[in-house]
Amino acid sequence: MEIYRFEDINRFYERSHNYLLSDEAHHCLLLRIIHGLIHSPERYEFPAYLALVEANGAIIAVAVRTPPYKLVISQVKDFAALQVIAEDLHNQQALLPGVSGLVEEAQAFAEIWQRLTGTTYTSGIQMRIHQLSQVQPTAKASGYLRHADVGDLDLVLEWFEAFFLEALGFVEEDLQRLVSLQLSKKIIYLWEDIVPVSIASGKISTPNGGWIGPVYTPVEYRQKGYATSCVAALSQALLDQGCKNCFLFTDIANPTSNHIYQTIGYQPVCDWHDYAFENLSC
Incomplete structure (x- = not known):
């Protein structure tokens, strides 16, 4: 058993893509992160x-990572x-804030890291990966989908901050740069719908698929079908651009969002868990 580390993202993808695409x-x-490293390297401040x-x-x-x-x-x-x-990271004196992965893999790594470093871990958000290949007809809410532009910066920042606080309990430090x-x-x-009422990010992120998220609707605009219509329209737009599938993550503890996405045509694939090490945040 041998570990190989790469500095060149293109060489890494060349070696790993068949395994990941299987x-x-x-x-x-993982494919979304790799896509970002290849096509938007300016997003990442550190190697x-x-x-x-x-x-x-x-x-x-x-x-x-x-x-x-x-x-x-x-x-x-x-x-x-x-x-x-884990040993390779430990030998590099890496200070990991946590691990994210499929249920068994993530828990196993957290246990290994704890034994290796003495670092305790706590369970974070428990998510579910969903996949869509065809948008199902649903009742369309009043309004239409449009690109956000620079004139929407303040609104987008406000809503993304609200999303991260509500869903994850923290806000990204460099959120304005990323937005x-x-x-x-x-x-x-x-x-x-006369005014903006819901927001979603979406892009082609794998050779065959698109990624949607985050998705957020302010409290005052909920229960009106806006998020459903927003995600349905965005999913269809990605399929129209050539994606065979669209993927998104949901919080298992939020039955409302899980139900919304399934009515659009998203089917649950697998669960995905998050663990935080000690008191570090990420």
């Missing part, structure tokens, strides 16, 4: 950790590979 839905977050583990010439695990965020791990063919990844970048790339959308 189960695109399970690996949609990424890019690693894969091979046994008998075949990849059995992939791991990516873009500081200051958590480590993201792939579906693993042999859980011994997680020990190899400005996303606005310039035209990947933020608003559902407008």
Whole structure:
């Protein structure tokens, strides 16, 4: 069993893409991060950790971290590979804020990291990956989908801050820079009914798929079908651009959003867990 680390994102993707694309839905977050590193490197302020583990010439695990965020791990063919990844990071004196991955993989890595470093861990948000290949007809809310532009910056910042606080309990430190970048790339959308009433980000993020999220509707505009129509229209737009599938994450503890997305045509694929190490935030 051997670990290989890469500094060149294109070489890393060349080596890992067949493994990741063998189960695109399970690996949609990893593929999205890699897509961002290739096509929007200016988003990332620090060098990424890019690693894969091979046994008998075949990849059995992939791991990516873009500081200051958590480590993201792939579906693993042999859980011994997680020990190899943990030891490699520990040897680099990496201070990990946490790990994110499929349920068994994420928990196994958290336990390994705790044994290796003495760092305690706590369970974070429990999510579910959904996949859509065809938008189902639903009742359309009043209004229409449009791109957000620079004139919407203050509104987008306000709503994204509210989303992160509500969903994750924290706000990204460089949110304004990230929002400005996303606005310039035209990947933020608003559902407008005289005034903006709902927001979603969406873009092509894998060779065959699009990514949607975050999605947010202010409290005063909820229960009116705006988020449903916003996500349905954006999903269709991505399919029209050539995506075979669209992916999104939902909070398992939020039955409303899970139901909304399933009425549009999103089907649950797998669960995805998040663990935080000690009192570090990411």
